Amino acid sequence: MQKQQTVEAGVAMMKVLESWGVKHVYGYPGGSISSTLHGLEVEQENIKYVQVRHEQVGALAAAGHAKATGEIGVAFGSAGPGAVNLLNGLYDAKEDNVPVLAIVGQVPRSNVNYDYFQEFPEVPMFTDVADYNRVVLTPESLPYVIDKAIREAYKNNGVSVVVIPNDIGFEEIEDVPFSSAQLTDQKAAPQPEATDEEVNHLLDMIKKAKRPVFHVGSGIKDNQDKLQELSEKLQIPVVITGLAKGKVDDHFAGNMGTSNRAASKAADEVFGSADLVIALGANFPFANLVYRTHDFTFVQIDNDRSKFGRHHYLNYSIWSDSGKFLDKALKLSEKQPESPFYKAAVEDMKDWRAYLESLMNKTEGALEYEQIYREINRIAEPDALFSVDVGDNIINSFRFLDMKRGQQMTISALFATMGWGLPGAMAAQFAYPKRQVFNIAGDGAFSMVMQDLLTLNKYNLPVINIITSNQYLSFIKSEQDDLTMNNFGIDLKDAKFKDIAEAMGVHGIEVNDAKDLRAAFDEALETSKAGKPVLIDANITGKRGIPVEELQLKIEGDHFVEYISDGYQQAHGKRSIEEFFEEYDASELKPFPYYLEKYGVEL
Ligand SMILES: Cc1ncc(C[n+]2csc(CCOP(=O)(O)OP(=O)(O)O)c2C)c(N)n1
């Protein structure tokens, strides 16, 4: 075949995306982005256009793709409203540090700066969200700018925006190689490494500490075995951030789970009593709260030096990749004898797990959220991916999802936008057609994006959608309950999500009683296995989970005392720890000082 001499710039752009391994482009048409759609049409054998029903969903799906795979996600929208609708998903990507490219339409060059229909200067709007943010001015530069934008997104772990006046994509340009993608891009970037001196210094600090705690974030990557070994060797319990859920084994006895509000009781208590906190690859948005409750020595280990001091005044820092640090710490440390503090922490967590287990095991009566997680755990396959929406499901998935190695979870962590669940699941299912994918969302969050059930239907994506319908913005209700105000503006009109799903061509199942739950999940599993999307509308009670963040510790004389926060008591009346536990069906739980005393932990 004779070599083509020219190519349309919009087609050349697609070839650049292909060369970087992009398989899916999420977006929504508009008159100002037609040349991009034309490029997608021409290249449809090599790159798939996914037509979403709202640009926000496309941008969130691009972020979801990046979170699930580590590869760049791509979304597009047309000039004006289409561009504005992208913002939510782009901010999500920015805040959680994942590479996303947004292609944004613009009116043709001949109309730019005439206040033409839907024309506005798009660059200023994207200035904050994007690290790389350019308008293409010539057809010849379009493939180059796209290539550069991809490189920048990977380099910055962030957002690149390329605005393209529509006429540019239709112009013929010389068909020369455009992409800079190389095999060399696929190898890991060099990482900083802790020195012997630094690690020895830290080991000394640990020796002097009585109650050391690791605070581990997603920077742990796939080094959980090393972390676990070090935690046991040095007898240091591990508290994790939300993004590390699933990256540190839920079954590891020294894993206390997440802290603050979306937390396990043990994590908050262990953190609250620590005299040395060692943050490892953690980027914790609640530091201003959780790190301010009492004095402790703080050490931070990170591969990004700009993160140092982010949480707390820094007593010591080690600029290092987590794996390299852990290797060295394992090599240079000596096995420590069983520590009373570690034992107390492990036992506290064991009690908490038993409590969660007892809540999940109810099989009769009105449906409660815990049983839903029991069923998810039951049917989840070893490589399942959970896309969890914002709201009570964040708290509950951290607590109740029993994540195995090989399973994955994606959330909107720092930006925490409602509407994450469905786009996150959609992108995961496109990226991994053979894996089982869940969307777990509240009734409020789901209804922000539910039109895109149509997209699951259109592309036969067998996502299992689980909607926890409590007819409230429950997450916010709990916040209002803890203030001296009435509930206002947070009730949701009941929606028949089963019927809504059916009307969008997605098999819907409604459950109201605990006894029907198992059958509903079996049916959902069967539908998904048959290659079709399915939705369970689980009508749950408005029961609140125990707000463990209200448990506070203080030192009185020579021992710790646990009490309920002043704020909670102001809003709900005076109560003892025992009364608080009873309120949440948790009478079997013990305050942490019970274990600290049992094992003789020194102050
Ligand atoms: C786009 C957006 N708007 C508002 C919020 C604030 N917010 C956080 S959680 C939440 C309530 C979620 O309600 P629902 O989805 O019904 O879940 P529930 O907590 O009831 O389980 C709200 C309004 C947000 N995070 N994102």
Ligand SMILES: [Mg+2]
């Ligand atoms: Mg709700």
